[in-house]
Amino acid sequence: MITPKKNKEKYKTSIIVQLVTRMMCPFIIMFGVFLIVHGHLTPGGGFQGGVIIGASFILFAMAFNRQDGRDAVPSFTLKCLASIGVYLYISIGLVGIFLGYHFLTNKAAAIAPMGMFGELLSGGALFWINLGVGLTVAVICTELFYVFLEEERSPYYLENKKKLPYQRRWLDVDKDDSV
Amino acid sequence: MWIKMILYRIDYIVTVILFCIGLYALILKPNLIKKIIGINILETSVYLFFIASADVRLGPATCQWAGPSEISNAAEVAHAAAGHVPLVNPIPSALILTAIVVSVSVTAISLALAIKIYENYGTLDTRKIMRLKG
Amino acid sequence: MKKFVPAILFTVFAFSMIVVILRFAPIGDPHLPGYAGFDHSENTEKEVWEMTKEEVVQYADSVALHYNRHSPGDTGALDIITAIIFDYRAYDTLIEATVLFTAMIGVLSIIGTKKN
Numbered sequence: 001m002i003t004p005k006k007n008k009e010k011y012k013t014s015i016i017v018q019l020v021t022r023m024m025c026p027f028i029i030m031f032g033v034f035l036i037v038h039g040h041l042t043p044g045g046g047f048q049g050g051v052i053i054g055a056s057f058i059l060f061a062m063a064f065n066r067q068d069g070r071d072a073v074p075s076f077t078l079k080c081l082a083s084i085g086v087y088l089y090i091s092i093g094l095v096g097i098f099l100g101y102h103f104l105t106n107k108a109a110a111i112a113p114m115g116m117f118g119e120l121l122s123g124g125a126l127f128w129i130n131l132g133v134g135l136t137v138a139v140i141c142t143e144l145f146y147v148f149l150e151e152e153r154s155p156y157y158l159e160n161k162k163k164l165p166y167q168r169r170w171l172d173v174d175k176d177d178s179v
Numbered sequence: 180m181w182i183k184m185i186l187y188r189i190d191y192i193v194t195v196i197l198f199c200i201g202l203y204a205l206i207l208k209p210n211l212i213k214k215i216i217g218i219n220i221l222e223t224s225v226y227l228f229f230i231a232s233a234d235v236r237l238g239p240a241t242c243q244w245a246g247p248s249e250i251s252n253a254a255e256v257a258h259a260a261a262g263h264v265p266l267v268n269p270i271p272s273a274l275i276l277t278a279i280v281v282s283v284s285v286t287a288i289s290l291a292l293a294i295k296i297y298e299n300y301g302t303l304d305t306r307k308i309m310r311l312k313g
Numbered sequence: 314m315k316k317f318v319p320a321i322l323f324t325v326f327a328f329s330m331i332v333v334i335l336r337f338a339p340i341g342d343p344h345l346p347g348y349a350g351f352d353h354s355e356n357t358e359k360e361v362w363e364m365t366k367e368e369v370v371q372y373a374d375s376v377a378l379h380y381n382r383h384s385p386g387d388t389g390a391l392d393i394i395t396a397i398i399f400d401y402r403a404y405d406t407l408i409e410a411t412v413l414f415t416a417m418i419g420v421l422s423i424i425g426t427k428k429n
Binding site: 184185187188189190191192194195196198199202203206207231232234235268269270272273276277280281283284285287288291292294295 | 319323326327330331334335337339340341342376377380381393394397398402405406409412413415416417419420423424
């Protein structure tokens with residue numbers, strides 16, 4: 001597990017929150033991986049498991065300071081992993097074409113071994129498609145959270161904050177609270 | 180009679196109420212963030228409508244009919260599935276899974292645009308923004 | 314006064330939607346039109362409106378029933394919803410993942426910082 005560094009931050013969460021987060025984060029990630037891998041056996045799948053894994057990273061960043069979380073998952077890595085997830089899905093579909101079947105053919109093309117019904121490695125390509133979708137969704141949840149968190153005011157806004165014309169023109173609008 | 184008629188369709192009634200709340204927030208609230216919240220409530224009502232229309236009374240969910248421990252090969256499963264077991268309709272669940280992901284995408288893009296609007300106009304009030312644009 | 318007009322309008326809207334919705338089949342009815350279609354290949358003599366209720370149950374066949382009966386043999390997956398979204402409708406899910414990816418690209422291009 002990632003150990004938090006000593007980055008300075010203005011706010012500080014309680015020691016209880018930090019301890020519980022430190023204990024629970026690996027289990028949350030493990031539960032997400034369980035949902036992804038058992039997607040064709042139990043309710044759940046790539047989308048649900050991916051959202052749970054993304055939530056664990058968000059919990060880490062909210063309990064400790066956000067720069068520690070960002071050091072663990074840099075932006076470039078996340079973008080690459082999201083692309084890898086989508087390309088895994090597309091390439092599994094293209095294997096069906098190269099074997100002489102339609103795009104995304106599962107059972108007839110026999111891309112992956114079908115296995116015994118009800119076992120982990122069964123269902124052919126469903127297992128690998130679940131992996132690709134889970135990777136994509138987990139990475140995109142984390143990346144969207146960090147992009148919204150690290151968003152900065154643009155220099156245009158900082159320059160024109162004081163001298164915009166709406167300051168005096170909106171006085172009459174503020175009085176009208178009819179809606 | 181009327182009570183029974185309504186109670187048998189109580190999920191649809193809740194759907195209509197949620198839809199009206201979402202539409203009210205979407206149309207009449209001047210704040211952009213509240214409009215986005217209204218879109219999300221409206222989408223939630225649509226999810227509830229689909230899932231409620233998929234239900235079959237006393238029917239098991241689509242995952243409960245065959246556990247991996249009881250059934251070992253595909254022939255037995257196909258035999259069990261060929262009987263008229265009233266299962267819950269699985270199609271609306273699959274459709275709603277797509278709709279949830281699209282809703283998340285729409286919300287993310289809307290929030291990003293709201294941030295940019297706040298930076299350029301200094302407010303999120305649509306009345307003020309429209310007055311500025313003429 | 315200005316607050317009451319939207320309230321009245323939305324009440325009328327909700328009331329009309331509820332009136333329409335009370336004509337739907339009750340929740341949990343397995344004979345909903347979305348659930349039970351009809352297999353005309355086995356029953357060519359009678360039309361749907363001429364059948365009795367037992368025949369309706371016997372010849373009911375729709376996409377949902379097809380998925381419930383044939384998805385383990387077709388895909389080898391135990392969960393029917395996973396079989397639908399990743400095998401029968403895999404194009405849909407592919408475009409769905411692409412939509413999510415495009416949303417990330419859009420947010421990055423709108424508010425992404427140069428620092429990262």
